[in-house]
Amino acid sequence: MKNEELIDIIKSYDGPKLRIMEVCGTHTHEIFRLGIRQVLPDNIELISGPGCPVCVTPVAFIDEAIMLALEKGCTVCTFGDLIRVPGSEMSLAGARAQGGKIDIVYSPMDAESYAAAHRDEQVVFLSVGFETTTPASCIAVSMAEKDGIDNFSLLTANKTMPKAYEMLKDYVDVYLYPGHVNAIMGNSECIELAKRGVSGVVSGFTANEILSALAAAVIKVREGKPFFVNAYPRVVTDEGSPAAKSIMNKYMEAYDCEWRGLGIIPGSGRRLKDEYAAYDARKKYALPKISGKVNKACRCGEVLQGLIKPSDCPCFGTACVPTHPVGACMVSGEGACSAYYQYGGEL
Amino acid sequence: MNIENLGKTVTLAHGAGGRQTSELIDSVFKAHFTNPYFTADDAAVLEAPKGRIAMTTDGFIVSPQFFPGGNIGKLSICGTVNDLACMGAEPLYLSCAFVIEEGFPMDKLEEIASAMELTAKEAGVKIVSGDTKVAGRGQVDGVFITTTGVGRILEGVNTSGALAKPGDVVIVSGDVGRHGCTIMLQREDFGIEADVTSDCAPLWNTVKAMLEVSKDIHVIRDATRGGVGTVLYEITGQSNVGIHIKATDIPVDPKVKGVCGMLGLEPLYLACEGRLVIIAPESESEKILGVLRSMPYSGNAAVIGRVTEDHPGRVIMETEIGSETILSQPGGELLPRIC
Numbered sequence: 001m002k003n004e005e006l007i008d009i010i011k012s013y014d015g016p017k018l019r020i021m022e023v024c025g026t027h028t029h030e031i032f033r034l035g036i037r038q039v040l041p042d043n044i045e046l047i048s049g050p051g052c053p054v055c056v057t058p059v060a061f062i063d064e065a066i067m068l069a070l071e072k073g074c075t076v077c078t079f080g081d082l083i084r085v086p087g088s089e090m091s092l093a094g095a096r097a098q099g100g101k102i103d104i105v106y107s108p109m110d111a112e113s114y115a116a117a118h119r120d121e122q123v124v125f126l127s128v129g130f131e132t133t134t135p136a137s138c139i140a141v142s143m144a145e146k147d148g149i150d151n152f153s154l155l156t157a158n159k160t161m162p163k164a165y166e167m168l169k170d171y172v173d174v175y176l177y178p179g180h181v182n183a184i185m186g187n188s189e190c191i192e193l194a195k196r197g198v199s200g201v202v203s204g205f206t207a208n209e210i211l212s213a214l215a216a217a218v219i220k221v222r223e224g225k226p227f228f229v230n231a232y233p234r235v236v237t238d239e240g241s242p243a244a245k246s247i248m249n250k251y252m253e254a255y256d257c258e259w260r261g262l263g264i265i266p267g268s269g270r271r272l273k274d275e276y277a278a279y280d281a282r283k284k285y286a287l288p289k290i291s292g293k294v295n296k297a298c299r300c301g302e303v304l305q306g307l308i309k310p311s312d313c314p315c316f317g318t319a320c321v322p323t324h325p326v327g328a329c330m331v332s333g334e335g336a337c338s339a340y341y342q343y344g345g346e347l
Numbered sequence: 348m349n350i351e352n353l354g355k356t357v358t359l360a361h362g363a364g365g366r367q368t369s370e371l372i373d374s375v376f377k378a379h380f381t382n383p384y385f386t387a388d389d390a391a392v393l394e395a396p397k398g399r400i401a402m403t404t405d406g407f408i409v410s411p412q413f414f415p416g417g418n419i420g421k422l423s424i425c426g427t428v429n430d431l432a433c434m435g436a437e438p439l440y441l442s443c444a445f446v447i448e449e450g451f452p453m454d455k456l457e458e459i460a461s462a463m464e465l466t467a468k469e470a471g472v473k474i475v476s477g478d479t480k481v482a483g484r485g486q487v488d489g490v491f492i493t494t495t496g497v498g499r500i501l502e503g504v505n506t507s508g509a510l511a512k513p514g515d516v517v518i519v520s521g522d523v524g525r526h527g528c529t530i531m532l533q534r535e536d537f538g539i540e541a542d543v544t545s546d547c548a549p550l551w552n553t554v555k556a557m558l559e560v561s562k563d564i565h566v567i568r569d570a571t572r573g574g575v576g577t578v579l580y581e582i583t584g585q586s587n588v589g590i591h592i593k594a595t596d597i598p599v600d601p602k603v604k605g606v607c608g609m610l611g612l613e614p615l616y617l618a619c620e621g622r623l624v625i626i627a628p629e630s631e632s633e634k635i636l637g638v639l640r641s642m643p644y645s646g647n648a649a650v651i652g653r654v655t656e657d658h659p660g661r662v663i664m665e666t667e668i669g670s671e672t673i674l675s676q677p678g679g680e681l682l683p684r685i686c
Contacts, residue, residue, distance in 0.1 A: 003669075004669075026611075029611070032672065033666065033672065033675070034666045034667065034668055035666045035670025035671060036670065038670040038671070038672075039668065039669075039670055106538070107538075207666070207668045211668065333611065334611075342676065343672055343673050343675050
């Protein structure tokens with residue numbers, strides 16, 4: 001269907017206030033870039049949820065990474081976005097300025113290759129991310145296992161989405177599910193969620209795909225019962241990727257995991273199983289339990305739950321800007337605060 | 348003397364000012380840059396042109412030094428020639444200063460000098476003076492080049508970023524972001540293979556042809572570092588106007604679009620080295636486009652937007668779904684998105 005026809009369907013919504021939460025950083029970014037909010041009627045609100053891995057990474061994780069770099073002498077390999085996320089005392093960029101060896105990589109496998117080429121260094125990869133990036137971390141561990149690389153490990157903060165969907169369901173009428181997560185996991189979890197009253201539509205990432213998903217939500221909401229729609233069939237199948245799921249299940253297990261701003265969500269984390277403890281940096285370097293100090297002025301937690309808009313936070317645009325972020329949501333280009341800031345809120 | 352006798356690599360002796368320095372200058376630089384003004388004296392003695400002159404300088408430190416579509420030598424001529432061209436100035440004379448890392452391959456230096464010769468010839472500019480320094484290993488990355496240029500501003504031409512007027516049209520002379528994309532793919536280990544070539548080109552002939560059909564051009568800028576997006580924002584500030592552009596009208600090579608999509612980058616913010624942003628009254632637009640499309644480096648020139656009184660200091664983008672958003676300004680580093 002053409003964009004104009006989809007916009008007409010969305011505009012025709014005449015029911016009660018409809019809150020749609022996108023939980024993927026790429027969706028947040030694209031919705032701003034394309035100006036999708038401007039074509040919505042007043043009774044449809046788009047909320048940016050906790051789907052950017054940088055934004056939900058807790059302060060304590062940054063503190064652990066800094067401890068590995070500065071006190072344990074490890075080479076810390078990380079995705080670029082994490083470098084500027086504030087920890088309790090400093091960011092990884094600050095640790096690098098103090099002499100910590102912190103390298104940006106584009107994949108966990110790159111970190112493993114680096115470890116293989118630098119056997120005199122202890123290399124730790126900061127393994128953040130959802131179902132889309134977790135399989136790559138597992139592949140890196142399997143490569144290290146196969147190559148006999150014993151100077152490589154993961155500091156895990158991997159997470160899965162379904163428990164977060166359930167936790168936030170009271171604030172949301174319909175989820176815009178991230179297409180690439182469903183591409184890996186398939187649709188069974190979302191179908192189950194619909195049975196428990198949580199509605200959602202899987203969406204792709206082009207203008208037409210996002211508008212299609214929103215139009216599908218508007219049509220299904222009128223039917224008055226919980227629903228699941230796959231509006232991204234080009235990529236998402238019910239089965240997902242068996243290979244990716246199988247490698248995750250081989251190396252990782254679920255545990256109760258902290259999300260920045262949301263607290264502990266039972267069973268939402270993924271960490272290496274005990275039998276792979278040699279690749280688990282927390283165990284390998286006997287890291288103590290750290291409870292990070294959060295900047296109290298920052299209201300990222302409420303932003304991530306969709307309770308307030310970024311511009312409602314007192315730090316937004318003053319103390320907290322992309323070049324000097326107070327909260328994680330201002331760091332990554334996909335964070336809700338960063339997107340609000342970049343696109344100047346509303347025109 | 349030919350370059351075989353110089354040795355395979357540049358050594359500190361080549362920069363010490365003695366015999367080896369003379370040999371290097373004679374067989375590499377003089378051999379390529381030869382013209383009556385390029386002498387062994389301490390300074391070039393030049394004819395002063397009539398009227399106003401424009402002068403500009405630029406340092407080049409691109410890594411890698413060789414990339415699809417050009418090398419640092421070609422770039423160092425294009426950059427300075429294009430800066431002059433944007434002021435409506437015919438490039439006349441250039442100087443160039445080399446800082447070369449000890450151990451730099453002599454044949455690569457020769458290749459750079461040869462590219463400079465060809466590009467300068469195409470732009471009609473003479474390299475009249477130069478300097479060569481050799482720095483120890485690790486003190487520079489390969490070779491750094493600084494060029495300075497002087498040009499004669501054509502009569503009746505007055506361009507500046509401060510002269511954009513509401514109602515003017517905004518033209519780009521070709522598809523955007525190719526140089527930045529090419530260098531990024533060469534430099535970063537993204538594991539992405541794409542056949543993208545730099546747009547690096549000398550644009551004086553393009554500008555000259557344009558000025559021959561219309562002197563009524565308010566702004567000409569070359570969109571180098573920071574890309575077209577940054578240039579547009581600079582113009583909104585200098586002229587205290589808004590600029591309204593239409594996403595679907597911006598020419599972007601499909602391969603560049605694909606790479607940007609994967610890495611989460613906006614092509615409007617990737618560097619170009621052979622692209623102009625032109626702002627002119629609407630009445631001139633057809634003439635200008637006609638000329639641009641007939642020239643070698645601007646075949647897909649297009650009107651991408653308009654200068655407005657509204658939203659001063661802002662660039663507003665009409666998106667592919669017809670909404671209007673602020674074109675977001677980039678925040679420092681180019682980082683790929685991770686999910």
